[in-house]
Amino acid sequence: MAAARTNAQMVESLATLAIIVARDNDPGRDVEKRLEHFMSHKPTIFTGGYNSDGAIKWIEEVEIIFEAMGCTEENKTTLRVYVLREEANNWWRNVKLRMGADGVAIV
Numbered sequence: 001m002a003a004a005r006t007n008a009q010m011v012e013s014l015a016t017l018a019i020i021v022a023r024d025n026d027p028g029r030d031v032e033k034r035l036e037h038f039m040s041h042k043p044t045i046f047t048g049g050y051n052s053d054g055a056i057k058w059i060e061e062v063e064i065i066f067e068a069m070g071c072t073e074e075n076k077t078t079l080r081v082y083v084l085r086e087e088a089n090n091w092w093r094n095v096k097l098r099m100g101a102d103g104v105a106i107v
Contacts, residue, residue, distance in 0.1 A: 031078075034069070038079045041065045048087030 043065055046058045062083075066076050084092050 034071075034075060035079065035082065037069060038065060038082070041068070043079075043083050045083050045085050046088045047085050048089075048091055 043062050044058055046055070048055075062076075062080060066079070071079065081092055
């Protein structure tokens, strides 16, 4: 009887492992994992305003995180935007409105 329980436990454990492996290898989850990793570094939220020294300091800070993470330029943009708030977020929304689908400015 003990062997039957052990086999059932092994089957349950393997099923759980299969779910974990499938979840962790889901291409859609890569973005989520990258964001979690970025946020684990506790990047400063950037609110914008007329503070060029603050903006430069913020850029330098997130660049250090990106270097450690090995981010592509596309991923850097996505992650930077995630920590924009207030004026900075409004600025970004306006930039997106002026850009075409291919990232080319609409005149």
